[in-house]
Amino acid sequence: SMIQVAVKLMEQIPQEELEDTAIILADERLLLPLLDAIPDNIAHFNVTMGLSLDQLPLSAFVYDIIKMHTEATEDGYYYKGVVNILESSFAFVLIDSDSRKLVKYIKENNLIYVTPSSFDEVIEDSILNKIMTPVHNVGELIKLIESVLLELKTKLLQEENRRLEIEQLLGITEVVQNLSTIIDNNEEIKDLKTVAYLYKQLVPLKNLDFIGEPVRGLQIMGLLETRALDYKNTIMLSVNEGILPAGKSTASYISNDMKYQFALPTYSEKDSVYAYHFYRLLHRVNHAAFIYNTEGDTLGGGEKSRFLTQLETDPNSKHIVSHQHYIFKNSAVKEELIVVEKEPSYFERLQQIASSGFSPSALTSYVRNPIDFYASKILRISQMEDVEENIAANTMGSIIHEALDKLYQPYVNKILIKEDFDKIKKQIKQELDVAYQECYKSDSTPLGKNKIIYEVSLHYIKMMVQSDLDLVISGKELIIKSVERKLEAVIDVPEIGKVKIHGMVDRIDQLDGKLRIIDYKSGATAKGNVGIDPENFDVIMDDYGKAKAFQVLMYTYLYSHNEPFTEASAGIISFKNFDQGYIPFGFKAGRSYKEKMIDVAVLQDFEEVLFVLIKELFNKDIPLTEKPV
Incomplete structure (x- = not known):
């Protein structure tokens, strides 16, 4: 939100005053989001500050490769590390669209540990093989990183508009060279984890310097870069206590007492430097905007800098101070229900399903939400499953x-x-x-x-x-008639014609001469899910809660087309609530449900509902309307 406020202020700056305007970032981490948000009225700008390499994506990509090797086990590389590497934009530069193909392959085959040979049947790529080859010592790991960086350089130089990435590459290459020198000079470094640790320490020390046109347009800089410069307009971001001044958070092995003893600079001297730069900026300024975060989400995060408090309370100050609060309200997104008109392509695909077969789950997915049915059955968009750990x-x-x-x-x-x-x-x-x-x-x-x-x-x-x-x-007397039986039937739907239906029945048995058609469920099932009110048979077409009743009725209907019978019981065995035993299809009787044998009359009622449902699917005047699930 500080960036949004800065953008608002930037839009108000007249074109002729842009060269006399500085955007000052007390927190240099805001540079990338700011560059991303610069408004259209600013054609030229100059960045005179460095950006620490650890904030750039290439350093994360290299670290992911190091981490993948440090965390390798006998089983291979843990899939999350491999996926992180493959999903990086730099992996895309190295192996192009194969990176997406491999992520999909990992997820589809549920590979928890990926081995160097895992991808042999999918792609043959020398650089990927190099990255995936196990390393046995720190020297090999450094050589691997160097060869990946070299390959990246070759690929990036062939592409246009890759200057920022090439600059990152040069910076990281220097870091890896430093790392290599440290390892060569210290023979006791043998653990791969030490390489990861040293890399983490060295990367933030290296800066990526931006080269711009210092006399054109808006100036973007850090506070220390403003020394001895004067601007008409300044916009400073992150003027928060803890950032400006930074406070006692100086990383040093030397304690404050020791610093005082030997007259070394302490945090208070550092604060003085920042104070000098802050007040020096105000000397010849016409208009200064200080933006700070009032959100108290972190310790001291909502506290404005002491420099601002001093400005407000200084009796000798000639500055006119005014306050403005910016509140960015997140307006509630009103979700419109999706309505999809049935195009000719919809009917083409529906005709294909009609000839290959409607399953109970396809029809109940339509009852649950027509848009789900449209996505999975018509558009055939399969949800990319995640790796199941x-x-x-x-x-x-x-x-x-x-x-x-x-x-x-x-x-x-x-x-x-x-x-x-x-x-x-x-x-x-x-x-x-x-x-x-x-x-x-x-x-x-x-x-x-x-x-x-x-x-x-x-x-x-x-x-x-x-x-x-x-x-x-x-x-x-228990006789198992069949297990995992695939049933098919072709039915003649009025006004539509021949339609195929099919389903896989888990078990058909005969208990003391009573035919039972059974579906196993690993989730919980209640009697109400398998039972209906005989006065309201249509409920199975409208209420997804009755999907299990629809399912067992359809299995029985399919069975009746394959094997003649007078009546049968159909039901669910739920492993989640096994104590209920076999839960048969039933009719509502008072407050509960009583088992109802499925005979010709019940099947006729079901057939009517089935026909109505299939006709609705084929009806071009009824659009597919989303149901809130």
């Missing part, structure tokens, strides 16, 4: 599904007996390990939070197997 809930669900499918596969269409479960129980651990490796693409063994999630998955699978065993022990 901790197994996400949906991945955990996949692991449990996968393991249960494999466990029950050998026992399909067989009346289960107690002995079968003895064999199944022995297989649990083995099948879970296979499922874990398949779903969670990482070679590392489950550790930390993942170990907990692995154990929770194991617990859920054991509970599921035990509950089936309990049914068998209690004398019930």
Whole structure:
């Protein structure tokens, strides 16, 4: 906000007075944001101050490479360090669009540790191979940095308007040369972490000097650069206590007592220097603006400089002092709901889906928010998944599904007996390990939070197997008809024509002759999510809270097109609230829901809703309207 105030004041300066105007930065860190905000009325400006190299992006890029090697383990480089390097603009200079491709590759393959060979199948790039090659000593690390800087120089010299980057490069190259000299002269430096530490110490000591036209336009400088200069107008930023003067925060090994003893300059002398420069500026000035931050967000952050207080209270001062408070209000952003008209391209893609198949999740995503459906199914914008260090809930669900499918596969269409479960129980651990490796693409063994999630998955699978065993022990006849069954059907929707629908049913079984169509869920499910009011069947088309009811009805509808049956029960087994057991589709009865067997009448009601939903998707007069989720 101080920059915004300065920009406002700059816009008011007449063109002829620009050469007599100085912008003074008490805090030199504001230089880059200020340069970014200079208004259009200022065509020429001259920067007569240095900028510490540690504030520039190239120093961060080089430090990231050093850090990646210092933190390397036997498993490889930790992915966050590699991603930091690849997302830098300098990585883009070195390996062009391959940098984006590799970030995507890391995230899609869930690589927690990246090895030098990780990218072999994606790209072959010598400079990337060089960066990724493990270093064995400090000399090799320095050589690696030097070769990266040399490669950068070659690439940047081939491009236009890269003067600032080339200047940064020269500065960093000098720092690395200094670093190399220190290491050559000190044989005891053997730890890579020492290189990182020394680099961090040396970079702030080097300044990037700006070369400008000193007699043209606006002057931008630090306070010490103003010595013996006079300006008509001055705008000074960060006139806050703790910045001007800086106070006692002088980094020194020599204590203040020692400084007094040996007549060395202390912080009070430094304050005097700043005071002299501050008041010297006011000698011949016509108009001076001092901007300070009143936000008390840091200790003393909202305190104006003592120099300003002195100005205001000095009885001999001839200056006319006026105060202005600037408040930048953040106006609330009013979010308009998105409305997308259905273009011909929408119908082309919809026709493709109609021939390849609508799934229950695609249709319920439309019920939840038509814009989500539009983004994921029509535009096919997939959310770029982040690397999962901790197994996400949906991945955990996949692991449990996968393991249960494999466990029950050998026992399909067989009346289960107690002995079968003895064999199944022995297989649990083995099948879970296979499922874990398949779903969670990482070679590392489950550790930390993942170990907990692995154990929770194991617990859920054991509970599921035990509950089936309990049914068998209690004398019930249990036959697993199928696991992970893909069901498809082509339906004839009035006014639309043939449309394909499909879905994957986790389990179809028969309990004492009763057909059950079951979907596993790793999240919590309540009876109300799987049940509806028979008087209001349309609710499954409007309320996403009933998505699970929609899902099980659609699975049953699909099954009816594949296998004839009189009636079936369909429901959810939720691992999160396993104590509820099998939660069947039900009709509202009083305050609760009572299981409702799905027969021809229920399927007919569902078909009507399904047709209405599909017709709405194809209706060009109904735009896709965002729902607040």
